[in-house]
Amino acid sequence: MIENVTDITKDQLLGEVQKMKYDGYRFVTATCIDNGDETLDVYYHFDKDYELKNFKLKLQRNEEISSISKIYLCSVLVENEMSELFGVKVSGMAIDYGGHMLLADDSPDNPMARNQIVIEQKGAK
Amino acid sequence: MSNTVIPFGPQHPVLPEPLHLKLVMQDETVLEAIPAIGYVHRGLEKLTETKEFTQNVFVVERICGICSFMHAQAYCQGIEELMNIQVPDRARYLRVIWAELHRIHSHLLWLGLLADAFGFESLFMQVWRNREKVMDIMEETAGSRVIISANTIGGTRRDISPEMLVKITVIVEEIREDLKQVESVFFNDYTVKHRLVGVGVLTRDVAYELGAVGPMARASGIKTDHRTTGYAAYGELDFEPVVENDGDCYARTVVRLKEVYQSISLIKQAIAKIPAGETSVPVKGFPNGEVISRVEQPRGEVLYYMRGNGTKNLERLRVRTPTFANIPTLLKMLPGSQLADVPVLILTVDPCISCTER
Amino acid sequence: MGIIDKARKKSPWIIHYDCTSCNGCDIETLACLTPLYDVERFGIINVGNPKHADVLVVTGSVNKRNVRVLKNLYNQMPDPKAVVAVGACACTGGIFSDCYNVYGGVNKVLPVDVYVPGCCPRPEAIIDGIVQAMDKLEGKARNMKHAASGKQPEAALQASTGNNNDGANT
Structure with missing residues (x-):
């Protein structure tokens, strides 16, 4: 837990x-x-x-969230990573x-x- | 005067790893620096979803070769928490010993690379010669020099014999003597200080705001060290985080050098206190639920998020490595610096690109 | 033996490129340069400029972004040149061969002359790999000379492969 x-x-x-x-x-x-199931969970961890203090955000696929990089500049890397690897749309990133x-x-x-299979299972049975 | 854009990297003599920077220059001064990564991205987090949770220990060890033991430690501690496994006491102490050996080898490696970056070749060679003693211990205790694969879920895969523990005590003492000799060069030499003092100052507030971790944060006066939370056996050992207040390259060097002494002391304490007994417990069942596990690596705090769904595969494994948190400090440190200082500044972050991109 | 041939045989210069290695092989490659292993006793020097280099030492598997950098480095090196793949990832892709961003071993992109297996290989194995690459370089140089003079290079080929049978690292 x-x-x-x-x-x-x-x-x-x-605001949070x-x-x-x-x-x-x-x-x-x-x-x-x-x-x-077409939903994504996004956790924001603060220390x-x-x-640790965590915020949990539930999103539908293709939903847009606003960037927190105006508040914490250091979030640019992780927001870029989210949008690249998961397709989350993040608007207003300080460096895109x-x-x-x-x-x-x-x-x-x-x-x-998870809507596509990208890894070929080598030797899959 | 017009600005010049200089591409720095990905193949660069000072960097063992490919990091690419776009430096916008005016004359010799950096105006803006944009890091571009992606040369080492493999897609390791996806790979862990297709492997069994016991196999993942070997995958996460290969996120980074330098701190491989601590990656596996963070992963195993997380899974153990999720599955309510009580690790034997001896394994907890063995984890401390191996982790601190890794910290010594990582910090000595870094000190050598720093000496290389400011052009002090013989200092580089001297530090790396001292480092080989740690590598010999690793090989003698685990059979491999770099990726030692000693961790497993439920404890450690190997034990260290009492004779070997005595030998380690002797060797770390030798390392302390060796380090004393190079310490005065790093701390007092005029040319070394000229390259490090006052370069790349990161104030406490800026470092905290940018989320710096590990030696980067501690050199800027932030007293943070995740080992003080007492995971593994750290709660039973006596140590204080090394903190410096200047926030420049010199302070970061001092922090890392003093941490080598700290690690030596921790190893000796752990060897003195290590109890006899089993090194691992059998694991039954599959992980279910969510957990966050944090461990202090040589470069700072690593965060593992894991979600299991009661099957042998994990649903999600997410790794936030220390360099990922430290890269934003480059955005603040590089502007305003001289081009000749850029390699030193990048190195003082102790960048581990394969960690960052996974 | 002319001065160039002698220099190539007695002092090959290497360039090291880290593809997607986990650093393990990199630090072992660097450890080769430092006092305990000291490859400079074979005249081997690590250089930063591909145009100065004879041997390309690659660690880690090839991914979709660095493939361009790797080809660039290789193409900039003057002939004759040799490629040494250091570590399991560089040989076959290793543990990462199933990853979505990884093509596989270096041989998917470049002709590899020497494979050094291991995760991570020991510095002795890496040195041995580079020494074997020196022999291959000599053979390649001879082939180039024969090609220039129009003769058949069979004798040269035999000479270059003859002493490679002993090691486990080819």
């Missing part, structure tokens, strides 16, 4: 993140999980004195790599999303 999880909606996101910044929390990272931060031109699109 993960402690300190708060469910939020995407309208609350910026701003509050964390005001309270002196460090942005650790965000985690995106594809549930396989203060070794205590345009889908080429990790992936090359001929890499598969959104390889972590």
